[in-house]
Amino acid sequence: MRPLIATIRLEHLRHNYRLTRSIHGDKMLAVLKANAYGHGAVRCARALEDIADGFAVACLEEALELRAAGIASPILLLEGVFEAEELKAVDEHGLWMAVTSEQQLRMVEQSAPARPFNVWLMLDSGMHREGFVPASYHAAWHRLEACGKVEKISKMTHFARADEPEVAMTFSQLEAFDAAVRGLPAGDESVANSAGILCHARAQRNWGRVGIALYGVTPLPAGFEQGAELRPVMRFSSRIFGVRELAAGEPIGYGDNFVTDRPTRVGLVACGYADGYPRRASSGSPVLIDGQRSRLIGRVSMDMLTVDITDLPAAGIGSEVELWGDAVSVNEVAAHAGTIGYEPLCNVKRARFAYC
Structure with missing residues (x-):
């Protein structure tokens, strides 16, 4: 699965x-x-x-x-x-x-x-x-x-x-x-x-x-303390299932809208817009890989997305990726996609739901 x-x-x-x-x-x-x-x-x-x-x-x-x-x-x-x-x-x-x-x-x-x-x-x-x-x-x-x-x-x-x-x-x-x-x-x-x-x-x-x-998602703009004690209910996560080593000057994904500016290790993550991750999320959208912040690079595809693991030498196939949840706010992801946190939460599908 x-x-x-x-x-x-x-x-x-x-x-x-x-x-x-x-x-x-x-x-x-x-x-x-x-x-x-x-x-x-x-x-x-x-x-x-x-x-x-x-x-x-x-x-x-x-x-x-x-x-x-x-x-x-x-x-x-x-x-x-x-x-x-x-x-x-x-x-x-x-x-x-x-x-x-x-x-x-x-x-x-x-x-x-x-x-x-x-x-x-x-x-x-x-x-x-x-x-x-x-x-x-x-x-x-x-x-x-x-x-x-x-x-x-x-x-x-x-x-x-x-x-x-x-x-x-x-x-x-x-x-x-x-x-x-x-x-x-x-x-x-x-x-x-x-x-x-x-x-x-x-x-x-x-x-x-x-x-x-x-x-657990504040509706208020960044900087307002009200709601700071809210706890995110959903943690949306996946794993890296492929790694590519690219030289500087290489495009990634559909549309060539991201081109590497240095030798880059790229992690392929099992999640895409058909799963509810915003297609319009831009390069630079935050992710957490094995507990360390990194970024989305390239355009989100239907079933997968790509992340930058160049500065995470221990990351590779099997590494966990928090798409949003505890360390990465869904509001932060939504802002990079030009939307609000409500929308990606409501769109989650094709995922295994684990209640605890």
Whole structure:
């Protein structure tokens, strides 16, 4: 078998949940959408079920996978339902759901559930992606309250730029949220995502929603101390399976986009973009080889990539390569690929997952 392993440290997951919940100070949903950001939703849910207040997923399919695995905790559908027919499953499995649009609101009004729904009513406080605009939020609330199909309504919004702590938009969104819900009956509120939990104290309402920070990756720019105690959950590693000795002036890989400037030892690593490593990662992207930092050289191929082992004379066939994890941050790799750490984590596949 290819020596490509995604090691998932479930105790790190539990640590990150406890840490972020303590910072938030109240109840918190662990976000498991996109297969728990590539970490395995069922295994992560089982590891957290005894300490988590609940879970959040994007859609019904993800929630049903957790219910089928025996997860009985509250589960929120962050995108709500897409078809009225899905409300039967929401009712049957006791799911919570967001209501983000007039279409979804009408679905609830026209439904006939066996038990009233738990609804999280989304406000568009400035991100302009989904949710009711402030001018229509009160009316939407009162329609839900009056329809007889809803037991509880929580107020919710989502930040656009909380991961940029010095940008004023988050404060503007908080002000818009507070103004929009003023005068409505008291009830649960949820505004803080991972970045909001870590560095916006005013966003710490009844329910936090921890996503990327749950997996030990800070959403904040380099230089911010918040989140320093997070522990990476995934360690993505492989091994060198071939070595080439090249003279100065020799190209490596597709496109000849890297040419050696000295005699170079090249290690061939069993991992490529079909496995989830970013194809756009540039030469110079960090790797850890047998515990020592080195770099990617040449273009990432579908099934393999090449690393510089010139200054590591002991490295060779069989040497372990940490692609990201403890010493190499996935955010660092992502920056070299012009993306964010979320993306490579969600894209990991064709690897052997080892849970510990």
